[in-house]
Amino acid sequence: MTPGLPRRLLVAAFAVAAAPVPASAWEPQRPITIIVPAGTGGGADQMARAIQAIVAKHGLAPQPIVVANKAGGAGAEGFLEIKNSRGNPHMLVITLSNLFTTPLATGVPFSWRDITPVKMMALDEFVLWVNAESPWRTAADFVAAARAGKLRIAGTGSRQEDQIITVAIGKAIGAEFTYVPFAGGGTVAMQLVGGHVDATVNNPIEAVSHWRAGKLRPLCVFDSRRLPVTQTMTATMAWSDIPTCKESGLDVEYLMLRGFFMPPGVPQAAIAYYQGLLERVRQTPEWQELMVQGAFNTTTMEGDAFAQWLAREEERHRTLMAEAGFLAR
Amino acid sequence: MEVAAAAAFAAIGVLAVADSLRGGIAWGMDGPQSGTFPFWIGCLLILSSLATLLRAALTPSRTLFASAAELRSVARILLPAAAFVAAIQAIGLYVPAAALIAWFMVRLGGHGPAVALASGVAAAALIFVAFERWFLVALPKGPIEAVFGY
Amino acid sequence: MDNLAALMAGFAVALSPENLLLMVAGVVLGVIIGVLPGLGGANGVAILLPLTFSMSPVGAIIMLSCIYWGALFGGAITSILFNIPGEPWSVATTFDGYPMAQQGRAAEALTAAFTSSFVGALFAIVMITAIAPLVAEFALRFGPPEFFAVMFLAFASFVGMGRGSALKTVAAMMAGFLLACVGLDTVTGQLRLTFGSTELMRGFDFLVAVIGLFGISEILLSIEEGLSFRGAKARLGLGVVLRTWKELPRHWLISLRSCLIGCWMGVTPAGATPASFMSYGMARRLARDGAAFGTGRIEGVVAPETAAHAAGVSALLPMLTLGVPGSPTAAVLLSGLIMWGLQPGPMLFVEQADFVWGLIASMYLGNIVGLAVVIALVPWFAAILRIPFAIVAALILVACAIGAFTVNNAPFDVVVMLIFGVVGYVLKKLDYPLAPMVLALVLGNRTEQAFRQSLLLSGGSLGVFFGNWLVGPIMATGLVMLFWPLLARLGAAIRARV
Structure with missing residues (x-):
C-alpha cells in the first residue's frame, strides 16, 4: 500500500458522488482522441464532432475529447494507427463501411478483429434518389429504365458502400450501371439535382434538404423495414412513407455501421467506461435530434452481439466485393 | 548539379x-x-x-552551384534542423524545439547559453499551452511529457 | 425589397455590443489561426466549433464566421513575411508579396493584401445579398466537364508564367502532377505510386510540400546569402497604410476582374485556390509589362487576394443554398449549422430566414471589423522582420514542423517537409520554377478526377468538353490562353506584313 492511496480513494469517492458511475470505474486521465478515418465534413466526422460537443456541453467526461481526421488511403491510415496503439485507453475510432471495404479493396493488412469493438451507435440508411423531374415515380419504373439502357449513378468514393450498392442493384435486376465516383455525399446530391447523373444512393441526411425543396424524389430505402420517422418532411411525405426496396421488387439491403472501436489490448474497465459514456450520449436530446434529422436506424449493440454482427457483415462485404471484382489484386 | x-x-x-x-x-x-x-x-x-x-x-556551365563557404553556412542551419526533425520522431516535439531555439541563439545569434536556454524552454512552454490547452491539438510527445502526465 | 428589410433586421441583431465583442474576439482568434501554419482555416474552425456550442446560435455563427474572416486575412501574413503560405490560396500571394517584403515594402504589401481581401469579400457579400437564388441555379449547371474546363482554364492562364527554361517549367509541373497522384486513386480506389509504403498512402499533402518548398528553402537561401532576412529595414507606421490606400484605386480594373473570377470560382464550387491562380495569371497576361510580375508588383498581391476572398465568401453560398460546402472550412461550418439543428440547403432561406439574414449581416460587419483589426496590426506584423535572424529562423523551423505535423497528425510528414525544403533549395538555385509544381500539386488530383468523371459520363467521348453553351466557351478561352504567346506572335507577324 502506498502512502498516496488514501488520497486517491478520497478523489475516487468524490468522483462517485459527482457522477453515477460504478465504484470500481476506470476514468480517463488524459484528453480522449477520437480518430475519424475520413475527411472533415463527412458523415463520420459530423457524428464524431457532435459527440465531442455533446460530451463537452453536458460535462459527461472529466477530460476533453479531441477529434483527429486520418483519411489517408481511404481511412487505412486511421485504422493502422489504432491497430498500432496497443493498450492505449485514451483512443477511439469511429467507423464507417471502410472498416470492411478498405482492407478488401486496397490489401492493407488490417481487419476489425485486430482492434477492440466498443459499441454500435447507429446504422446509416441508404435511399435510392432520382431527380424530381425524372419520369420514374416508383422503384419499378427505375428498374424498367435501367434494364432498357445504361443509367448513370453517382456515389461517394470508389469501391465503397455506394458502389457496392450500385453493383448489388445491377446484379439483382440484371442491368448494368455507369458508376461515377465523387468526393463527398453533398456533391453527389448536387450532381443529381443538376441533372448530370440519373440516380444516387445518398444517405438520408445528405439529400434531405433537396427532397424538401422538391428537387429530388426518393424511390425506396435499402432496409428490411421502413424508416421509423413519421414526422412529415415535405408537404405530403414523411420518411416512413418511402417504401422499402424489397417491397418494391428490388431485393437489395444495405446499412452502414456507425460504431466505435478501441486499440487492441485495452483494459476491460476502460471499454466499460466508454460504453457507459456513449450510452449517456445516446440519451441526450441533441443526439436524438441528430438521429431524427438523419433518419438513422438507432440500433445499438455491444459485446458478443456486436462481434457476431461484425463477423456477418465482413463476410457479406467479402462476398459482395468479390462478385463485383473489387478485391485487391 | x-x-x-x-x-x-x-x-x-x-x-x-x-x-x-x-x-x-x-x-x-x-x-x-x-x-x-x-x-x-x-x-x-x-x-x-x-x-x-x-x-x-x-554546354558545361562555368557558374558554381554554391561555394564551399556558402554550403558551410547552409549546413549550419540544415544539420540542426535535420537533428530536430529526427528527434521529433523519437522524443516528441517540445524538447527538441527548446533545444533548437537555444542552439540557434547561441551559435548564430551569439547569445549567452543561459539566456538562450531560458528562451528555448519558455517558447516550448508557450507552444505547449497554446496547442495542448487552448486549441486542444495534440502534438508529438515523448517520455519527458509523460512524466508530467501527458 | 423583402431581402433588404430582412437584412436590416439582421443588422439590428448583429450590432448588439455583445455580438460586436464576439466579432473582435473571433477576428483576432482567426488571425492567430491563420498565422500558425497548419492550423489555418478548416482545422481552426473545427477546433473552436465545440467552444461555441454553449453560446446562442446567432452569437456562435457570428463568432465562427469572424474566425473564418480572420483566418482568411491571416493566411496572407506569413505568405508575405516569410514566403510560407498557410493556405493553398495564399500561394499566389507569395509570388509578388514576398519580393515586396524583401525590398522593405512589407507594410505596403500587407495593406494591399488586407484591403484587397476586404474588397473581394465585400463584392461577394453584395452578390449574395442581391442575387443568391439566381447564383445557386447557375452553380447547379456545373457538372464534371464544366469543372474540368475551369481547371483547364486555371492551368492555361498560368502556363508560361515562369521565366527561364520552358523545359524546366514542364518538368516541374509534371513532377507536381506525379506528387499529386501519390496515394489512393479516388476514382478506382487503387493505391498508386506508394510502392507498398503505408506512410506514402496518404499522399503528399499540399501544405507539407509547400511549407518545405517555399518556407524551409527560403531560410536556407537566406543563410547562404548572409545571416538576415532582407526585409529588416521595413518602414513602420500607419502612414504607409494611407499611402498604399491612395495608390490602390488605380488598380480598379484588376480588382473588378478578380472579384468576378473569385465569385465565379467560389460559387461553382471550384474554390479559392484556382481563383487566386487564375486571377494572378490573367493580371499578368493582360498587363502591359507582364514580365515585371514576380519582382514585387503590388498588382501581383491585389489580384490573387481579391479573387481568393471573393471566392472564399461566395463559397458560403452553395453551402447555405445547396448544402454543398465550397471549401474545407465551409465544410466544418456546415457541420456546425447541423449541430444547431439548422438544415443547410434550399429550404434554409425559407424556414430560417432570420438566421440566414443575421449571418449575412454579420458577414458585412465582420469584414469591416476584420479590416480595422488587421490594418491596425500591420506595423506589428512588419516589425516581426526586425527580430534577429537566429531567433526567427528557429521559430520558423519550429512553426513549420508543427504545421507539417498537424495537417495529418503524422510525425513522418515533418521529415517529408524537410526533404522538400532541401529539394526546393536545390531547384531554386537551378532556376526550376516552383509555382507550376505547386499549382499542379494542389489542383492535379481534382483536375484528373473531373476529367475521368467526364469521360465516364460521356462513355469515353472527348466531345463532352464542347457539348453545351457553358463548357464550350470556357474550354475555348482556355485554349486561347494556352496559345496566347503564339497567337500574339502570329498577330504581330500579320500586322508587320500588312
Missing part, C-alpha cells in the same frame, strides 16, 4: 511509368484505368528532363 537534378527528375518519371503499368493504362471498367494519367505524365517528365540533361551535358 544541373545534370544530377535532371537525372533525378527522369528517374522519378521512370518510377511513375513503371508503377502505372502495374495499375493499367487502358480503358477499364471504371473508365480510364488508374495508371493512365501518371503514365503519360511520367513520359512527359522523362522527355523534358532528358532534354535538360542533354543540354546541360553539352
Whole structure:
C-alpha cells in the first residue's frame, strides 16, 4: 500500500458522488482522441464532432475529447494507427463501411478483429434518389429504365458502400450501371439535382434538404423495414412513407455501421467506461435530434452481439466485393 | 548539379511509368484505368528532363552551384534542423524545439547559453499551452511529457 | 425589397455590443489561426466549433464566421513575411508579396493584401445579398466537364508564367502532377505510386510540400546569402497604410476582374485556390509589362487576394443554398449549422430566414471589423522582420514542423517537409520554377478526377468538353490562353506584313 492511496480513494469517492458511475470505474486521465478515418465534413466526422460537443456541453467526461481526421488511403491510415496503439485507453475510432471495404479493396493488412469493438451507435440508411423531374415515380419504373439502357449513378468514393450498392442493384435486376465516383455525399446530391447523373444512393441526411425543396424524389430505402420517422418532411411525405426496396421488387439491403472501436489490448474497465459514456450520449436530446434529422436506424449493440454482427457483415462485404471484382489484386 | 537534378527528375518519371503499368493504362471498367494519367505524365517528365540533361551535358556551365563557404553556412542551419526533425520522431516535439531555439541563439545569434536556454524552454512552454490547452491539438510527445502526465 | 428589410433586421441583431465583442474576439482568434501554419482555416474552425456550442446560435455563427474572416486575412501574413503560405490560396500571394517584403515594402504589401481581401469579400457579400437564388441555379449547371474546363482554364492562364527554361517549367509541373497522384486513386480506389509504403498512402499533402518548398528553402537561401532576412529595414507606421490606400484605386480594373473570377470560382464550387491562380495569371497576361510580375508588383498581391476572398465568401453560398460546402472550412461550418439543428440547403432561406439574414449581416460587419483589426496590426506584423535572424529562423523551423505535423497528425510528414525544403533549395538555385509544381500539386488530383468523371459520363467521348453553351466557351478561352504567346506572335507577324 502506498502512502498516496488514501488520497486517491478520497478523489475516487468524490468522483462517485459527482457522477453515477460504478465504484470500481476506470476514468480517463488524459484528453480522449477520437480518430475519424475520413475527411472533415463527412458523415463520420459530423457524428464524431457532435459527440465531442455533446460530451463537452453536458460535462459527461472529466477530460476533453479531441477529434483527429486520418483519411489517408481511404481511412487505412486511421485504422493502422489504432491497430498500432496497443493498450492505449485514451483512443477511439469511429467507423464507417471502410472498416470492411478498405482492407478488401486496397490489401492493407488490417481487419476489425485486430482492434477492440466498443459499441454500435447507429446504422446509416441508404435511399435510392432520382431527380424530381425524372419520369420514374416508383422503384419499378427505375428498374424498367435501367434494364432498357445504361443509367448513370453517382456515389461517394470508389469501391465503397455506394458502389457496392450500385453493383448489388445491377446484379439483382440484371442491368448494368455507369458508376461515377465523387468526393463527398453533398456533391453527389448536387450532381443529381443538376441533372448530370440519373440516380444516387445518398444517405438520408445528405439529400434531405433537396427532397424538401422538391428537387429530388426518393424511390425506396435499402432496409428490411421502413424508416421509423413519421414526422412529415415535405408537404405530403414523411420518411416512413418511402417504401422499402424489397417491397418494391428490388431485393437489395444495405446499412452502414456507425460504431466505435478501441486499440487492441485495452483494459476491460476502460471499454466499460466508454460504453457507459456513449450510452449517456445516446440519451441526450441533441443526439436524438441528430438521429431524427438523419433518419438513422438507432440500433445499438455491444459485446458478443456486436462481434457476431461484425463477423456477418465482413463476410457479406467479402462476398459482395468479390462478385463485383473489387478485391485487391 | 544541373545534370544530377535532371537525372533525378527522369528517374522519378521512370518510377511513375513503371508503377502505372502495374495499375493499367487502358480503358477499364471504371473508365480510364488508374495508371493512365501518371503514365503519360511520367513520359512527359522523362522527355523534358532528358532534354535538360542533354543540354546541360553539352554546354558545361562555368557558374558554381554554391561555394564551399556558402554550403558551410547552409549546413549550419540544415544539420540542426535535420537533428530536430529526427528527434521529433523519437522524443516528441517540445524538447527538441527548446533545444533548437537555444542552439540557434547561441551559435548564430551569439547569445549567452543561459539566456538562450531560458528562451528555448519558455517558447516550448508557450507552444505547449497554446496547442495542448487552448486549441486542444495534440502534438508529438515523448517520455519527458509523460512524466508530467501527458 | 423583402431581402433588404430582412437584412436590416439582421443588422439590428448583429450590432448588439455583445455580438460586436464576439466579432473582435473571433477576428483576432482567426488571425492567430491563420498565422500558425497548419492550423489555418478548416482545422481552426473545427477546433473552436465545440467552444461555441454553449453560446446562442446567432452569437456562435457570428463568432465562427469572424474566425473564418480572420483566418482568411491571416493566411496572407506569413505568405508575405516569410514566403510560407498557410493556405493553398495564399500561394499566389507569395509570388509578388514576398519580393515586396524583401525590398522593405512589407507594410505596403500587407495593406494591399488586407484591403484587397476586404474588397473581394465585400463584392461577394453584395452578390449574395442581391442575387443568391439566381447564383445557386447557375452553380447547379456545373457538372464534371464544366469543372474540368475551369481547371483547364486555371492551368492555361498560368502556363508560361515562369521565366527561364520552358523545359524546366514542364518538368516541374509534371513532377507536381506525379506528387499529386501519390496515394489512393479516388476514382478506382487503387493505391498508386506508394510502392507498398503505408506512410506514402496518404499522399503528399499540399501544405507539407509547400511549407518545405517555399518556407524551409527560403531560410536556407537566406543563410547562404548572409545571416538576415532582407526585409529588416521595413518602414513602420500607419502612414504607409494611407499611402498604399491612395495608390490602390488605380488598380480598379484588376480588382473588378478578380472579384468576378473569385465569385465565379467560389460559387461553382471550384474554390479559392484556382481563383487566386487564375486571377494572378490573367493580371499578368493582360498587363502591359507582364514580365515585371514576380519582382514585387503590388498588382501581383491585389489580384490573387481579391479573387481568393471573393471566392472564399461566395463559397458560403452553395453551402447555405445547396448544402454543398465550397471549401474545407465551409465544410466544418456546415457541420456546425447541423449541430444547431439548422438544415443547410434550399429550404434554409425559407424556414430560417432570420438566421440566414443575421449571418449575412454579420458577414458585412465582420469584414469591416476584420479590416480595422488587421490594418491596425500591420506595423506589428512588419516589425516581426526586425527580430534577429537566429531567433526567427528557429521559430520558423519550429512553426513549420508543427504545421507539417498537424495537417495529418503524422510525425513522418515533418521529415517529408524537410526533404522538400532541401529539394526546393536545390531547384531554386537551378532556376526550376516552383509555382507550376505547386499549382499542379494542389489542383492535379481534382483536375484528373473531373476529367475521368467526364469521360465516364460521356462513355469515353472527348466531345463532352464542347457539348453545351457553358463548357464550350470556357474550354475555348482556355485554349486561347494556352496559345496566347503564339497567337500574339502570329498577330504581330500579320500586322508587320500588312
